[in-house]
Amino acid sequence: MDYETRLLKGWLHLEKNWHALAAKDCLAILESQPSGLDEDQVRERRANYGANQLVEGAKVSLLTLFLNQFRDFMTIVLLAATLISGLLGEYTDAITIIAIIVLNGVLGFVQEVKAERSLAALKELTAPTARVRRAGKVDTVPAKDLVPGDIILLEGGDRVPADGRILTASGLDVVEASLTGESVPVSKQANAFVDPVSPLGDRINMVYMGTLVTRGKAEVLVTETGMQTEMGKIAGLMQQSEEMLTPLQKRLDDLGKVLVWLAVGITVLVVVTGILHGQNLYRMFLAGVSLAVAAIPEGLPAIVTIALALGVQRMIKRHAIVRKLPSVETLGCATVVCSDKTGTLTQNRMTVQQVWADGQWFRVTGSGYNPIGEFVYEDRPIQPMRRPALRWLNEIAATCNNAVMKQVATDEGEAWECHGDPTEGALLVMAKKAGFGDPDAVYERIDEIPFDSDRKLMSVLVRRGDEVFLFTKGAPDVLLERSKFILTGGKEEPISSGVKRQIAAANEHMAKAALRNLALGYRRFRSVEAAKAERHPESDLVFVGLCGMMDPPREEVFEAIRKCHQAGIRTVMITGDHQETATTIARQLDILPKDGVVVTGAELDEMADQELARRANDIYVYARVSPEHKLRIVKALQARGHIVAMTGDGVNDAPAIKQADIGIAMGMTGTDVAKEASALVLADDNFATIVAAVEEGRGIYDNIKKFIRYVLASNVGEMVTMFVAMLAGLPLPLVPIQILWVNLVTDGLPAIALGVDPAEKDIMSRPPRGVNEGVFARGLSVKILSRGILIGAVTLAVFIWALQTHPDDLAKAQTMAYATLTMSQFILVFDCRSAEGGIWKRNLFENTWLVLAVLCSLGLFLMTLYVPALVEVFGTEPPSPTEWGIVVLAAAVPTLALSLRRAGRKALKTKIALGR
Numbered sequence: 001m002d003y004e005t006r007l008l009k010g011w012l013h014l015e016k017n018w019h020a021l022a023a024k025d026c027l028a029i030l031e032s033q034p035s036g037l038d039e040d041q042v043r044e045r046r047a048n049y050g051a052n053q054l055v056e057g058a059k060v061s062l063l064t065l066f067l068n069q070f071r072d073f074m075t076i077v078l079l080a081a082t083l084i085s086g087l088l089g090e091y092t093d094a095i096t097i098i099a100i101i102v103l104n105g106v107l108g109f110v111q112e113v114k115a116e117r118s119l120a121a122l123k124e125l126t127a128p129t130a131r132v133r134r135a136g137k138v139d140t141v142p143a144k145d146l147v148p149g150d151i152i153l154l155e156g157g158d159r160v161p162a163d164g165r166i167l168t169a170s171g172l173d174v175v176e177a178s179l180t181g182e183s184v185p186v187s188k189q190a191n192a193f194v195d196p197v198s199p200l201g202d203r204i205n206m207v208y209m210g211t212l213v214t215r216g217k218a219e220v221l222v223t224e225t226g227m228q229t230e231m232g233k234i235a236g237l238m239q240q241s242e243e244m245l246t247p248l249q250k251r252l253d254d255l256g257k258v259l260v261w262l263a264v265g266i267t268v269l270v271v272v273t274g275i276l277h278g279q280n281l282y283r284m285f286l287a288g289v290s291l292a293v294a295a296i297p298e299g300l301p302a303i304v305t306i307a308l309a310l311g312v313q314r315m316i317k318r319h320a321i322v323r324k325l326p327s328v329e330t331l332g333c334a335t336v337v338c339s340d341k342t343g344t345l346t347q348n349r350m351t352v353q354q355v356w357a358d359g360q361w362f363r364v365t366g367s368g369y370n371p372i373g374e375f376v377y378e379d380r381p382i383q384p385m386r387r388p389a390l391r392w393l394n395e396i397a398a399t400c401n402n403a404v405m406k407q408v409a410t411d412e413g414e415a416w417e418c419h420g421d422p423t424e425g426a427l428l429v430m431a432k433k434a435g436f437g438d439p440d441a442v443y444e445r446i447d448e449i450p451f452d453s454d455r456k457l458m459s460v461l462v463r464r465g466d467e468v469f470l471f472t473k474g475a476p477d478v479l480l481e482r483s484k485f486i487l488t489g490g491k492e493e494p495i496s497s498g499v500k501r502q503i504a505a506a507n508e509h510m511a512k513a514a515l516r517n518l519a520l521g522y523r524r525f526r527s528v529e530a531a532k533a534e535r536h537p538e539s540d541l542v543f544v545g546l547c548g549m550m551d552p553p554r555e556e557v558f559e560a561i562r563k564c565h566q567a568g569i570r571t572v573m574i575t576g577d578h579q580e581t582a583t584t585i586a587r588q589l590d591i592l593p594k595d596g597v598v599v600t601g602a603e604l605d606e607m608a609d610q611e612l613a614r615r616a617n618d619i620y621v622y623a624r625v626s627p628e629h630k631l632r633i634v635k636a637l638q639a640r641g642h643i644v645a646m647t648g649d650g651v652n653d654a655p656a657i658k659q660a661d662i663g664i665a666m667g668m669t670g671t672d673v674a675k676e677a678s679a680l681v682l683a684d685d686n687f688a689t690i691v692a693a694v695e696e697g698r699g700i701y702d703n704i705k706k707f708i709r710y711v712l713a714s715n716v717g718e719m720v721t722m723f724v725a726m727l728a729g730l731p732l733p734l735v736p737i738q739i740l741w742v743n744l745v746t747d748g749l750p751a752i753a754l755g756v757d758p759a760e761k762d763i764m765s766r767p768p769r770g771v772n773e774g775v776f777a778r779g780l781s782v783k784i785l786s787r788g789i790l791i792g793a794v795t796l797a798v799f800i801w802a803l804q805t806h807p808d809d810l811a812k813a814q815t816m817a818y819a820t821l822t823m824s825q826f827i828l829v830f831d832c833r834s835a836e837g838g839i840w841k842r843n844l845f846e847n848t849w850l851v852l853a854v855l856c857s858l859g860l861f862l863m864t865l866y867v868p869a870l871v872e873v874f875g876t877e878p879p880s881p882t883e884w885g886i887v888v889l890a891a892a893v894p895t896l897a898l899s900l901r902r903a904g905r906k907a908l909k910t911k912i913a914l915g916r
């Protein structure tokens with residue numbers, strides 16, 4: 001570092017005024033260069049500067065999390081009661097109860113840690129990345145790995161990953177609202193002079209972490225990372241807290257509060273009636289508190305989180321990444337899925353098959369990205385570079401292009417892969433087939449006007465010797481409109497309206513064959529300066545020709561769309577492509593029914609919002625639309641009461657993604673902006689993944705309902721048993737420790753195993769659930785109460801029977817009641833697996849976890865009957881074989897009776913139906 005640089009560095013150290021320095025001085029100070037840092041430098045700086053991350057708020061320690069398990073009111077009361085009983089000399093009772101409470105706490109703790117971990121893993125998956133140039137090579141790395149001195153590449157749609165000085169920029173616009181509050185994009189430049197004392201918003205040669213690039217491209221030298229960034233300085237204020245509680249979780253939280261008071265109320269009643277009937281006050285108190293602890297479903301929120309988290313992991317396996325947990329529930333309610341076409345419904349592996357130029361048709365042979373094939377005219381191979389129109393066409397196609405083709409080794413030998421836009425990949429391959437493989441050797445690129453979905457065009461300014469051209473490619477209708485000339489027989493001639501009609505017809509012809517079309521053209525300039533001075537460079541073009549590329553539908557989409565039909569979900573295609581191409585593909589995929597309507601962006605512009613809403617139910621394809629139209633479409637569908645899932649990838653798609661009930665972003669081709677607006681990211685950009693996510697979403701919601709049903713029915717059973725016994729003046733049916741143990745073995749493992757239950761087969765043939773439908777809709781509360789009451793009834797029946805057969809043996813009768821209550825819950829858990837069908841609706845062994853969980857819990861329960869040390873503590877007396885028979889029969893009654901009743905009702909219905 002020379003003296004001057006060191007001087008600057010000293011000054012900078014005080015002020016951090018990167019914006020007031022020349023770019024080359026910034027590079028010198030950071031000892032970097034445009035080709036980037038090398039590996040050693042990066043490693044060293046990582047150690048010095050730390051990760052490029054905002055430090056998060058303090059995390060809850062594991063110990064706190066563990067202690068939290070014992071903080072609820074009833075557990076504290078129970079602990080106090082236990083202490084008293086310890087003081088009164090009931091040591092075994094006291095120790096056992098404490099042991100059970102600790103076990104319960106451990107269980108809750110494990111559940112919560114697991115839930116937390118899964119959520120953290122989720123966050124990791126959606127962590128931002130950055131494109132960085134190091135040692136001359138461009139690579140995508142996690143944004144947290146950036147160090148000062150790194151050279152990063154930005155383009156429209158990126159979130160800026162660190163603070164940096166702009167080295168080069170073309171058409172760069174950045175929204176800095178997150179930093180300055182200003183929502184109008186700021187236009188940035190590399191070489192602008194910026195006053196040292198200017199505010200953040202005026203430093204137009206800098207970009208700042210967390211701001212959004214809306215358009216353009218730039219190379220940026222990272223100057224500050226992590227907490228040293230402007231964002232880091234205000235990190236305390238900025239911590240975005242993502243809404244992580246789902247509507248269901250909130251509702252259950254409220255429900256939990258009600259249930260606590262209900263449980264406490266009933267417990268008080270039980271205790272009071274027990275005492276009035278002459279029960280021992282102290283034992284009654286302990287029993288009451290134990291009952292309350294058992295009956296309060298304090299584990300529900302944690303189990304819901306686990307079910308959500310496990311479901312979310314299953315979704316990840318199916319390539320759907322959930323960014324906002326609440327959307328998991330909404331997924332099951334979706335009534336319309338609006339999907340992009342290119343790459344989502346189709347394979348996005350494009351191949352140019354037809355070319356129209358100079359009034360003639362050509363075929364291009366070959367398939368995929370393999371650059372082997374020929375241009376064919378009237379069934380004879382030709383040499384395209386010898387024909388002026390085709391030569392221009394291929395030169396523009398390859399030069400106005402940012403894709404890179406790479407050869408990779410696969411299992412089936414060498415294959416070609418496209419890095420970049422597949423549309424451009426197809427053009428590169430075509431040019432290579434024509435024999436124009438290396439455009440950089442011929443044309444020097446000076447500038448680029450990047451593609452955007454609104455303009456539907458892309459251009460590059462190039463120089464060849466002292467000739468200067470603008471090469472443009474884009475949607476044929478758009479490009480044709482901007483053309484004034486056409487290349488015929490090697491000469492530029494004015495384009496007549498007749499020729500325009502001929503081109504439009506050629507375009508239509510290819511579109512009807514499902515080809516995706518692009519037009520190519522150029523414009524000459526006198527000099528680079530003249531081109532740069534031109535306000536509308538993409539006009540007065542010379543039209544060269546059309547390329548039609550095949551982009552076949554994805555195989556798996558056919559099945560996915562069929563599933564949607566069955567599940568009562570409508571599929572709508574929204575595409576920037578031509579209406580004929582869109583229509584043909586939509587027909588192939590069975591998205592567009594016979595009477596379905598296709599609407600274009602131009603027609604949308606003519607339509608008022610109300611009219612759009614009125615017609616929204618009949619429109620299946622929106623073609624040649626701009627991202628702005630998407631927002632209107634979402635709103636129109638929502639106005640018709642639909643729950644809308646909407647896909648998108650670009651910056652301009654973000655508002656629609658946000659507005660949709662389920663915003664979906666593309667994982668591969670999507671911009672950061674689209675991803676951040678989304679609730680769901682498709683790792684494979686595949687439509688079928690949306691359907692898989694809906695399926696999982698429905699399954700997760702179902703599973704949550706399953707264990708709510710199970711846990712609450714069990715608890716009702718426990719309450720009914722105790723309450724009725726006390727009312728009837730019976731002795732205590734279960735001793736406190738037994739109550740606690742029932743709760744531990746039944747609420748623990750089996751309930752969690754229900755959370756991973758495979759979805760029912762008919763899950764995608766039901767209509768979508770209403771968004772406002774509560775958990776207890778569709779008779780769930782009746783199911784819970786009927787089962788709970790029956791469980792209580794059989795437990796009491798067995799208890800009374802045992803009291804009568806062994807009048808002097810209360811312990812025996814209590815053991816029988818204890819066994820009946822436990823066993824009936826083990827049977828009930830299998831009944832809860834089917835929403836409508838009864839216990840035999842589903843294969844018992846389909847959910848191995850559940851079988852294992854029940855066996856495991858059964859073992860824990862049997863230990864208290866047969867392990868001598870525990871028998872002593874639990875005061876049990878093992879039933880005889882006959883008594884076991886009675887217990888198991890009685891325990892099966894609630895589930896069997898209700899399943900039979902359902903089967904009976906169904907048979908009756910069928911009979912009535914048949915009778916008609």
Ligand SMILES: Nc1ncnc2c1ncn2[C@@H]1O[C@H](COP(=O)(O)OP(=O)(O)OP(=O)(O)O)[C@@H](O)[C@H]1O
Pocket residue numbers: 340341342343421423424451452453454456457458473474475476517518574575576577578
């Ligand atoms: N890289 C590109 N350069 C120039 N023009 C392009 C490029 N990519 C697409 N186009 C043209 O712009 C049109 C709109 O593109 P856009 O990306 O908005 O939608 P799409 O890819 O056709 O379909 P979808 O909206 O279903 O993804 C395309 O139909 C094509 O004619």
Ligand SMILES: [Ca+2]
Pocket residue numbers: 294295711714715718742743746747
């Ligand atoms: Ca319970």
